[in-house]
Amino acid sequence: MRSTRTLSRRAARAAAAGAAALVLAACGGESGDNSSDDTRARPAPSASSAAPDAKHNAADVAFAQGMIPHHEQAVEMARLASGRAASDEVKKLAGQIEKAQAPEIETLDGWLGAWGEERMPGGMDHGAHEGHGMSGMMDAGQMKRLESASGKAFDTAFLELMIKHHEGAVTMARTQQKQGEYGPARKMAAAIVTSQGEEIARMKDLLGR
Numbered sequence: 001m002r003s004t005r006t007l008s009r010r011a012a013r014a015a016a017a018g019a020a021a022l023v024l025a026a027c028g029g030e031s032g033d034n035s036s037d038d039t040r041a042r043p044a045p046s047a048s049s050a051a052p053d054a055k056h057n058a059a060d061v062a063f064a065q066g067m068i069p070h071h072e073q074a075v076e077m078a079r080l081a082s083g084r085a086a087s088d089e090v091k092k093l094a095g096q097i098e099k100a101q102a103p104e105i106e107t108l109d110g111w112l113g114a115w116g117e118e119r120m121p122g123g124m125d126h127g128a129h130e131g132h133g134m135s136g137m138m139d140a141g142q143m144k145r146l147e148s149a150s151g152k153a154f155d156t157a158f159l160e161l162m163i164k165h166h167e168g169a170v171t172m173a174r175t176q177q178k179q180g181e182y183g184p185a186r187k188m189a190a191a192i193v194t195s196q197g198e199e200i201a202r203m204k205d206l207l208g209r
Contacts, residue, residue, distance in 0.1 A: 015021040035166065056115060058178035062106040063189065065120040066172055068178055071101040071108070073137060077158065080147060089206055093199065094158070133195065136168015139145065159203045166203075168197040 081094030109205055112119060136163055140145070149157050173189035173196075181188050 013061075031165055053183075054183055056111075056182035056185070057180065059176060060182040060185045061112070061115060061117050063172065063185055064111050065117070065178040067169070068105055068108050068119060068193075070107045070137060070165075070169055070172065074101050074162070074169075075105070075141075076140070076142075077146065077162060077165070081154070081158060084150045085158065086151040087155045088204070090155045090158060093202065093206075097162070097199070107184075111182070135171045136165040138165065156207070158182050159207050160177070163200055163203050163207075169196050170200075 003024060075196055078094040078098040078101075081091050085091045085094065109119070142161060146154070146157050170193050173192040176189035177193070180189065
């Protein structure tokens with residue numbers, strides 16, 4: 001009888017352990033499946049196109065849509081300097097502008113994609129953005145004159161036009177700081193205000209103002 005009771009207890013413990021194992025396996029399987037589904041649904045974002053997980057508003061969208069062509073024009077202007085500028089300081093400044101703003105274009109593009117928004121129509125058509133609040137943009141005539149200049153004439157034209165361009169970017173960034181809701185966009189705007197403000201002062205010094 002004792003042996004029979006012992007065997008019965010062992011069988012009961014084994015059954016209980018098996019049931020617990022099945023429950024744990026089922027829970028683990030459900031968790032694993034959900035994790036896998038979540039991974040497929042939310043792929044790891046890249047640094048330039050991370051899907052914003054915070055709230056954004058119309059001001060954030062307008063900031064990204066406006067700043068992309070604004071930055072693109074600044075990069076276009078900066079790339080002219082290497083073959084046209086006489087001053088090494090102007091060439092160095094132009095290189096820094098391109099290095100800073102080209103990656104921001106990718107980031108802004110990523111935000112728009114994550115929000116399901118499109119770029120502003122017009123692309124690199126400099127006259128297409130008038131009236132869209134994009135202060136400081138050069139028109140086609142100004143860009144053509146800059147492309148035609150060289151030496152000291154280019155340096156002067158580049159600095160004068162880029163000062164206006166930067167001032168426009170600072171205005172746009174301050175609007176974003178006041179009206180925007182998305183944290184990373186507000187952070188970028190603050191960086192633009194600081195860095196481009198410093199570059200404006202530097203360019204004015206180069207012009208002897």
